[in-house]
Amino acid sequence: MFYILMIAIFVVSLVIQGRLKSLVSKYSDITCASGITSNEAVMRMLNENEVSGIVIKHTDGDLTDNYNSREGTINLSNTTYGKNSIAAVAIAAHEAGHALQDAKEMAAYKVRQLIAPAVNLCSTLGIYVTIAGVGISYAVEKNVYGWGYRISTIGIVMYSIAVIFYAVTLWIERDASKRGWQAMQQFGWVSEDQLAAAKKLLWAAGDTYAIALASSALTLIRLLAMRDRRR
Numbered sequence: 001m002f003y004i005l006m007i008a009i010f011v012v013s014l015v016i017q018g019r020l021k022s023l024v025s026k027y028s029d030i031t032c033a034s035g036i037t038s039n040e041a042v043m044r045m046l047n048e049n050e051v052s053g054i055v056i057k058h059t060d061g062d063l064t065d066n067y068n069s070r071e072g073t074i075n076l077s078n079t080t081y082g083k084n085s086i087a088a089v090a091i092a093a094h095e096a097g098h099a100l101q102d103a104k105e106m107a108a109y110k111v112r113q114l115i116a117p118a119v120n121l122c123s124t125l126g127i128y129v130t131i132a133g134v135g136i137s138y139a140v141e142k143n144v145y146g147w148g149y150r151i152s153t154i155g156i157v158m159y160s161i162a163v164i165f166y167a168v169t170l171w172i173e174r175d176a177s178k179r180g181w182q183a184m185q186q187f188g189w190v191s192e193d194q195l196a197a198a199k200k201l202l203w204a205a206g207d208t209y210a211i212a213l214a215s216s217a218l219t220l221i222r223l224l225a226m227r228d229r230r231r
């Protein structure tokens with residue numbers, strides 16, 4: 001059952017990535033109605049919200065756009081930097097949305113920053129510690145709730161941090177898209193049709209984070225089942 005679900009998640013993630021790529025390439029060819037560029041859109045959003053001190057930079061690659069809180073930069077990729085397509089403006093507005101989250105000290109954003117450095121370690125180690133605990137429980141312990149059980153519980157708690165991270169990330173990504181999309185609507189950068197297109201693209205991008213969450217939640221359930229099988 002677990003493996004069937006994992007394969008299903010994998011297939012859905014391929015579909016989502018393919019859909020995102022095709023939406024980006026489609027909407028990269030359509031100039032937004034107002035002709036505003038991605039860089040201008042970002043500056044407008046920041047100025048309207050009285051956020052200053054952020055620099056827009058060009059970064060290599062496609063869809064490598066990001067906001068860097070430490071350096072105070074919005075890095076726009078080849079598809080986005082200085083471009084006036086619907087895709088470019090939507091993606092840039094999304095990144096500006098992250099800068100606003102940071103500037104407005106959004107709680108979820110702060111939580112994400114706090115746990116981000118520990119996530120890789122927690123998700124990898126969490127699985128190994130859980131398995132080690134289960135192994136100890138089977139191999140050497142008569143008591144079901146002995147040390148093996150406790151160790152695997154520690155592993156599960158560690159892994160849960162990764163799941164929380166993915167949940168908070170999804171929340172933040174949806175919020176940044178909402179902020180970006182609302183700016184596109186409010187400032188009249190695009191036509192009605194283009195607004196719908198921008199929404200489709202931004203939500204498709206967010207779906208990739210939903211898949212990461214689903215996959216980690218499923219792994220967590222699997223770890224819990226492993227720990228409790230002996231009961």
Ligand SMILES: [Zn+2]
Pocket residue numbers: 094095098173176
């Ligand atoms: Zn984002």
